[in-house]
Amino acid sequence: MDSPSDRFHQQLSQMCPFELYRSLPDSNPSSHRFSPGSLSSHPLFSPLMHPNSASQRWGSFRQRQGLFPGLLVDDDVSEEDVFGKREFAVGAMGSSQRCPGERGQGSCPDPGDWGQDFARVKRLRMDSAARSEEETRREGKRGRKSTASVRMDERKAAEQANRRESREGRKRQRQELKLQLEETRGKLLELQHKVWKVYGGQADDEKGGEDGPINLDEVAEMFSDSDDPLIGSGFSPPRCSSKKPNETNGNAGMFPETSVDLDLELNGDQVWLGCSLVRGEWESAEGGQKFAQALKQELANVVAQVIDRVVRHYAESDPSAVTSTAVPQETSMTLDLNPDRRPRIYVxxxxxxxxxxxxxxxxxxxxxxxxxxxxxxxxxANPSLAPLPQPPLPALLPxxxxxxxxxxxxxxxxxxxxxxxxxxxxxxxxxxxxxxxxxxxxxxxxxxxxxxxxxxxxxxxxxxxxxxxxxxxxxxxxxxxxxxxxxxxxxxxxxxxxxxxxxxxxxxxxxxxxxxxxxxxxxxxxxxxxxxxxxxxxxxxxxxxxxFSNFREFFYIQMERFARQAAREGLASARESALHLGRDTELYRILNMHYNKSNDYQVSACMCTCVKARVVRVTSQLCV
DNA sequence: CACCCGCCTG
DNA sequence: CAGGCGGGTG
Incomplete structure (x- = not known):
């Protein structure tokens, strides 16, 4: 998926977070070929399909072959369109240096938001912890007070009133905590959503419109290969929100552990949030305390888990962000206690x-x-190698x-x-x-x-x-x-x-x-x-x-072959939705056989989409 | 002249 | 996939 995986050029990206999405405007292949600077500008997506300098060469390739004469410029533009705009909703046409960051407006949470979100959640966590402690202290006081009231009959009435009061107070606190929990849950879901949006959302959105023949089953199948959507295609939306409680015991989903908790509902006699309390039990004073404790613990756990996971996911896309923080390590050590929860890919x-x-x-x-x-x-640390530039010490979540x-x-x-x-x-x-x-x-x-x-x-x-x-x-x-x-x-x-x-x-x-x-x-x-x-x-x-010359040759030959075949079958004029390019197709098989012989990689849906887009264009061009 | 490309061939 | 070739480029 579109992940921020292509954000490599620090300086460029600092100026423009999505600089990397900018397509290469260079029209001079040879000049760019040896320009290290150009490396940073490669679009994130679809190396295979993307018209980095290859487009021109592809055009020249075709021209020399006489396959698609006169289509060079067109091809480049359309390819740019396909892979620059359609895939990423960006695309710098020609030499326009538009900052693709524009695309992020509205759809892509600002890093600042992230920091704020984290801060909010952290604050919530601290608040709830402090609150719970306070409550515990009060409960203790109350306990002492009530024992004293047993001895002093004259204060019984007052004490009863007091107890009523405290009961109501506990109720209120429970309500508050509940509300807080709900709020936190909402926040967490929001965070999850943002994470998904940032790391999987965009492409997924576009995929929805692009997919066409790569039907949902196919996509699902492709996704199903991945235990961790971030590791894999990164396209999968967070599954926890849609999963039923009894399905969340696995480790699937973006926030596997979190989902378990988040999906447990506050209903019926179900074990609530794993605190071993059922409704009614915590209505008693003792249960209330227990409940408060459990709630506190659970809340802290959930928040911690989500924060840690978010941080970890964040770190995965931005290692420097945590180079000076102990967050991922610490959380990994404290939270991931169950090795069995590890997705298969991790193993x-x-x-x-x-x-x-x-x-x-x-x-x-x-x-x-x-x-x-x-x-x-x-x-x-290898002395024989150039030292790695040390990133500036970032804040917790820069x-x-x-x-x-x-x-x-x-x-x-x-x-x-x-x-x-x-x-x-x-x-x-x-x-x-x-x-x-x-x-x-x-x-x-x-x-x-x-x-x-x-x-x-x-x-x-x-x-x-x-x-x-x-x-x-x-x-x-x-x-x-x-x-x-x-x-x-x-x-x-x-x-x-x-x-x-x-x-x-x-x-x-x-x-x-x-x-x-x-x-x-x-x-x-x-x-x-x-x-x-x-x-x-x-x-x-x-x-x-x-x-690479051989690779190109083979690749283009297969492309052309497939396109010609599609054209023969009358798909040329058809919309791309009519062109099927799934795993069962010849092109897929051949390309995968050639470049991914040992199936080291499961080809993601986006790959198919990209290949398909290109084939569609070639096909239609063939039939013009 | 060096270098890289596409193309062809084996 | 490699070797050879012709062509383009700086």
Whole structure:
């Protein structure tokens, strides 16, 4: 989905939060190809489909082939339209440098709002806690008072009145607390909604209008592959609000744990908010206290969980935001006590990705202070590598100004804080590190994507990771490439952190294929950024470029093939809604086979939508 | 001249 | 996927 995953260029984005959505106006492919600055401007979405400089080349490609003569400009414009405006409701046409941030007006909560929301919720939490404490103290006083009243008959009447009063007071307080809880719940839902809106909403909205042939079932199927919508497509709306209480015991949804609580209703004799009190029981004075306690606890828990989750999700999109705060780590340690709640994807990632980062299991929950030691394990601390720019110490929840991207991590496997420095590229790395072959192929230097400029594929586009055991087994047999290609499996063994390998491994080929879904025409600097573990020379660069040339060729050929077929079938004039591009289609199969052979990624719906949009256009052009 | 591209071929 | 080729560009 559209996630903020493409916000990588800090400075640009600080000036204009959605700068990254700006399409490249560059009309000079070669000038841009080697311009590092251009990397930051790549649109977030659909690397595969998006007309970064590729459009022109695609046009030239077609022109040379004589496939679609005279359609170059048109293609670019329309593609811009499709992927710039339709997909993101933005799109800088031509050289207009309009700040795409405009798009965020109204639909995208301002970072400031976020801070305010968090502050409000935090305040509510503190208020409720303080209130409950106060109430507890009062209750205690009352208790003492009532025992005294037993001894003093003359004060009985007054005491009874007092008790009535206090009962009413308790009632009032209960009401207040209830109201507060309701308010908080509303706030939480609002927060959830905002989270969803920010990280999944826009594309989802557009998807609704765009989907057409990618019917709901299909989309649902695609989504269903993801346990965590943020990890996966990111499109899924928060499910907790629509789930029934008895369905919320799983870990699905954006706020799995939260949803459990939030969906429990205040009705009937149901256990209320898990405090083991049923209605009526807490009507008594003792129950009231119990209720107040439970309410306090529950309220605090719910709020804490939601806040933590929001923070975590926030952190996932903005690692620098929490680099100096203990929030994610702390919450991970305090809240995620049940490992079973971890989504499946986390399990896969934990065994695959984390060992590369944290070598000792007990370190996973190490206090912050210990994270210093982990620096040694991080590329950042590698003396042979350029130091990672340290972001300024942010406030607890700074405005969404930093454009790094944090690899999401298992909730109960907090990453060491230095890892939070990882940028967007780390997301990609994380994805790759979950590939079956990463264990052998990803050195630490390999994971060191620290360039803040380069545009890495948005994870959501790549879709849901779902490496299967069979894939891993299969991966072992990946054949080696040409002359400069060394065996990927062994290569990493000789790759000390910070060292570069001379040749390109099958891992690099695979990575390049995935990379192709983001950049069809990578510049040499991009390549260097993407392959930090490769010692670049003329030969290696040429080979990589050749790879991409081959990728393009194959991709365009398939595109054209599919488009021609569709045209033959009379779909040319038909609206795009008539064009079906699901997982069962040939194009999908072929492309997936070629670029995602081991199904390292579940192709997200947006990918299909993007491909479809392009095919539709090509098809219609074919039939003109 | 170096570099990259698309295209063709194997 | 690589090699070779011709072409374009700076």
């Amino acid at each position: 896969a990632e934990q065994v695959e990705a984390l060992p590369l980062i944290t070598k000792s299991p007990q370190d996973k929950r190490a206090p912050i202070a210990q994270s210093v030691h982990k620096d040694l394990l991080l590329p950042q 405005p969404r100004s930093k454009e790094h991207f944090l690899p999401s991590y298992p909730p109960d496997n907090p990453v060491p804080l230095p890892l939070l420095h990882y940028t967007m590229q780390n997301l990609f790395t994380r994805s790759l590190s979950s590939l079956p072959l990463h264990k052998n192929c990803l050195s630490e230097s390999f994971m060191d994507f620290r360039s803040h400029n380069s545009a890495f594929p948005p994870l959501p586009l790549l879709g849901q990771l779902d490496p299967s055991p069979s894939d891993r087994a299969r991966e072992g047999g990946m054949r080696g490439g040409g002359a400069g290609v060394v065996d990927g499996g062994d290569a990493a063994l000789y790759l000390a952190a910070g060292s570069s390998q001379e040749g390109l491994s099958p891992c690099h080929l695979k990575k390049a294929k995935l990379m192709f879904f983001h950049t069809r025409y990578p510049s040499s600097s991009t390549l260097k950024t993407y392959f930090p573990d490769v010692k670049f020379n003329r030969c290696v660069t040429s080979q990589l470029i050749k790879w």
